[in-house]
Amino acid sequence: MAKHFHVNTPLLESIGMSKRVGTTVYLKMENSQPSGSFKIRGIGHLCQQLATQSKGVVCSSGGNAGMAAAYVARKMGLPATIVVPSSTPQLVVQRLKDQGATVKSVGKVWDDANAEALRLTETEGLTYVPPFDDPLLWQGHATMITEVAASLGPGVKPGAVLVSVGGGGLLCGVVQGLKDVGWTDVPIIAMETVGADCLNAAVKAGRVVTLDDITSEAKCLGAKTVCKKAFECTQCSELSIISELVTDLQALQAVETFLDEERVLVELACGASLAAVYSGLIRRLQDEGRLPTVLGPLLVIVCGGSSIDMKQLANLKHKLQT
Numbered sequence: 279m280a281k282h283f284h285v286n287t288p289l290l291e292s293i294g295m296s297k298r299v300g301t302t303v304y305l306k307m308e309n310s311q312p313s314g315s316f317k318i319r320g321i322g323h324l325c326q327q328l329a330t331q332s333k334g335v336v337c338s339s340g341g342n343a344g345m346a347a348a349y350v351a352r353k354m355g356l357p358a359t360i361v362v363p364s365s366t367p368q369l370v371v372q373r374l375k376d377q378g379a380t381v382k383s384v385g386k387v388w389d390d391a392n393a394e395a396l397r398l399t400e401t402e403g404l405t406y407v408p409p410f411d412d413p414l415l416w417q418g419h420a421t422m423i424t425e426v427a428a429s430l431g432p433g434v435k436p437g438a439v440l441v442s443v444g445g446g447g448l449l450c451g452v453v454q455g456l457k458d459v460g461w462t463d464v465p466i467i468a469m470e471t472v473g474a475d476c477l478n479a480a481v482k483a484g485r486v487v488t489l490d491d492i493t494s495e496a497k498c499l500g501a502k503t504v505c506k507k508a509f510e511c512t513q514c515s516e517l518s519i520i521s522e523l524v525t526d527l528q529a530l531q532a533v534e535t536f537l538d539e540e541r542v543l544v545e546l547a548c549g550a551s552l553a554a555v556y557s558g559l560i561r562r563l564q565d566e567g568r569l570p571t572v573l574g575p576l577l578v579i580v581c582g583g584s585s586i587d588m589k590q591l592a593n594l595k596h597k598l599q600t
């Protein structure tokens with residue numbers, strides 16, 4: 279990759295989380311990317327490959343892929359149209375506009391917005407930027423694992439990696455990254471919220487399935503169908519991918535604990551991963567023999583997200599606790 283748009287993010291040790299899990303926990307702080315999430319890695323790479331001659335990009339998004347596409351397009355001097363579902367909060371719509379993007383709100387969930395983005399690709403001749411289903415995205419996301427390997431130094435390898443799953447692009451990127459650095463034996467814990475659980479539903483069904491609806495408040499995990507590649511990774515004997523769920527309330531409580539302990543505000547989509555630590559899920563997986571009792575360092579991908587501020591946090595609290 280030539281010039282890129284993402285930054286090399288810090289890898290921080292979390293004392294609070296390490297105490298809870300009983301092993302060192304490292305946080306890959308993707309929240310500190312210029313667009314607020316890891317999405318910029320893949321989308322920056324994809325746009326460099328596909329959009330240099332473009333008359334503009336169009337991206338369907340729950341919010342964060344759109345933030346990345348808008349940021350990258352602005353840096354490339356291209357117009358960006360971001361199509362979001364009506365569930366995307368106003369604060370994200372405003373942040374997208376502040377990045378210079380044109381925002382269209384179409385349909386109830388991401389899948390509806392995506393149909394409109396694909397239509398615009400055809401009718402307006404724009405370059406389509408998918409939020410999670412493209413090998414170029416996974417290749418870009420994989421750089422986060424290469425960075426982790428460089429930060430940890432030779433001879434140190436994670437005991438497990440914790441990621442959130444929406445449409446599965448982050449998961450595919452992490453898998454790619456683990457392959458790139460020769461860590462395919464490191465188990466991945468793939469977290470979703472109940473009601474945005476397309477990977478978990480696919481794993482249970484033994485095939486890719488489409489959810490009837492997205493009922494979780496973690497809208498950025500809200501793809502009704504996981505990408506084929508992510509499902510295939512769960513079926514691959516070379517990899518160990520553990521698909522687990524938390525409730526929205528657990529994800530919210532994790533967001534709050536993370537804010538208190540690490541002084542960083544992330545959205546619910548990221549809270550799903552953090553909840554695996556705070557709710558005791560990692561300990562339970564160890565007790566069940568699904569993770570080793572003596573676990574090497576736990577790597578948490580802090581995927582970040584812009585769909586949060588103090589007002590949104592209060593709204594979510596009100597919604598989920600009453």
Ligand code: PLV
Binds near residue numbers: 341499545
């Ligand atoms: N969000 C996508 C898909 O939404 C989007 O359009 O922004 N963590 C955060 C903060 C995210 O925004 C997302 C994806 C994920 C995790 C999950 O990544 P994925 O979709 O690659 O599995 C519908």
